[in-house]
Amino acid sequence: MKKYGLYKKEKLCSATAIDALFGPGGASFARLCYPLRAVARQNPGRRSDSPVMFLISVPKKRLRHAVDRVKMRRRIREAYRLNHGEFPLPADVKADMAFVYVADRLTDYAAVCSAMRRLLAALSQSFSPSEPQQADEIPS
Numbered sequence: 406m407k408k409y410g411l412y413k414k415e416k417l418c419s420a421t422a423i424d425a426l427f428g429p430g431g432a433s434f435a436r437l438c439y440p441l442r443a444v445a446r447q448n449p450g451r452r453s454d455s456p457v458m459f460l461i462s463v464p465k466k467r468l469r470h471a472v473d474r475v476k477m478r479r480r481i482r483e484a485y486r487l488n489h490g491e492f493p494l495p496a497d498v499k500a501d502m503a504f505v506y507v508a509d510r511l512t513d514y515a516a517v518c519s520a521m522r523r524l525l526a527a528l529s530q531s532f533s534p535s536e537p538q539q540a541d542e543i544p545s
Contacts (some may be wrong), residue, residue, distance in 0.1 A: 411486050417458040417501055422448065426501050434531050438520040440508035441481065445528055448501045456494050459485065463506040477506050480514050484521035491522075492529035500532060 417423065425431045426446055434445040451458070461481050463474040481504055494500060504524070 408490050409486055411482070412455070414453050414455045415458055417460040417503070422451070422458070422501050423460065423503075426503055434528060436524055436527050437507070438523040438527075440506060440512045440516060441520045441524060442505045442507050443502060443524040443528065444505065445500050445502040445532075447532065448499050451499050451501070453499075456496075456498065457489065457500050457502055459502040459504065461485075461504045461506075467506060467509055468511070473511055477511060477517075480512075480517045481506065481521070484514070484518040485525075488518065488522050488525055492525040494529060494532050495534060498532050500528070502528070 417426075425448075426444060432444045432446050434443070436443050448458075461478050463477045463481075465474065468474045468477060485504070504521075
């Protein structure tokens, strides 16, 4: 696979997976890095071989003009495309992820890219297996 490619198999389009992601108790990871909010959950039952499936949402309530929504969606997708390879998930983890745009105005690409890098770093750290902590024994 190409390092900077995005493929159809990485697109989250299953209605049941989206409902599970945004439903009660669905997200195991939620983080806000202005102007983006990321929501993610592990989905081990997914049949796709892609480690991450994602969607991008730019609400009409935030940006009223379709041209502006499309522009922000493209900026978010480009930031994800260029940065997702730098923060890999463990091989056995399959995650569903959503990026929601929360700003009220258009944001420049540099701010979107910076927020995407912070979100992907936090996601990678959250889903990576942590080293088990040894409990200190209490002397009797």
